[in-house]
Amino acid sequence: GDSVTQMEGPVTLSEEAFLTINCTYTATGYPSLFWYVQYPGEGLQLLLKATKADDKGSNKGFEATYRKETTSFHLEKGSVQVSDSAVYFCALSGNAGGTSYGKLTFGQGTILTVHP
Amino acid sequence: EAGVTQFPSHSVIEKGQTVTLRCDPISGHDNLYWYRRVMGKEIKFLLHFVKESKQDESGMPNNRFLAERTGGTYSTLKVQPAELEDSGVYFCASSRPSSAGSYNEQFFGPGTRLTVL
Numbered sequence: 001g002d003s004v005t006q007m008e009g010p011v012t013l014s015e016e017a018f019l020t021i022n023c024t025y026t027a028t029g030y031p032s033l034f035w036y037v038q039y040p041g042e043g044l045q046l047l048l049k050a051t052k053a054d055d056k057g058s059n060k061g062f063e064a065t066y067r068k069e070t071t072s073f074h075l076e077k078g079s080v081q082v083s084d085s086a087v088y089f090c091a092l093s094g095n096a097g098g099t100s101y102g103k104l105t106f107g108q109g110t111i112l113t114v115h116p
Numbered sequence: 117e118a119g120v121t122q123f124p125s126h127s128v129i130e131k132g133q134t135v136t137l138r139c140d141p142i143s144g145h146d147n148l149y150w151y152r153r154v155m156g157k158e159i160k161f162l163l164h165f166v167k168e169s170k171q172d173e174s175g176m177p178n179n180r181f182l183a184e185r186t187g188g189t190y191s192t193l194k195v196q197p198a199e200l201e202d203s204g205v206y207f208c209a210s211s212r213p214s215s216a217g218s219y220n221e222q223f224f225g226p227g228t229r230l231t232v233l
Contacts, residue, residue, distance in 0.1 A: 004158070036224075043120065044159075044207065044224040089159065102214065103149060103172060104222065106159040 006107025023090035141210030
């Protein structure tokens, strides 16, 4: 079945540091890939997505590129802020028509803490 | 537009008791999902409703879990009787009606933290 393997944390960075959180996946066909973020006390929010190979999702300075050859979707940000402190989840949804279409398969989550 | 709401935010019960979690999706969202995160592990899919019908319940752990969505609006997830391993955070998500080949963003509620003692 589908699975997502995500870099385990926690990750602690200083403000303005470069961030990478690794994510690789296993799925049949052509899944859609996502990064969700959960800020303290809140629900999950979609951060960015990519629906086909070589697509780059971007939002709030974060980027991730759908790499089918390496089955990866690593999250990056060039300069993190204290307000980026949160839990980040990589996820996939199976391709349309497949048995896993619609439901999300998540990685374990990575806790990011950014210090001033 | 109101977001997805869940009630209660926290629940502490003893093993063997019954708990019912409620989710109110965004108005007009036909798709409703339940997920669960056991401490420190990945968020796992439980089931998917399209309106009042169960589209996929492959993630339901066992028959102690019963989900309903009468009338296709809010949904409840009942755990009866609760066991220690049921502790975790239960998330609900909703999305707009699906169209062929497209993915509609799932909007998540804040979750219900269930603790079984």
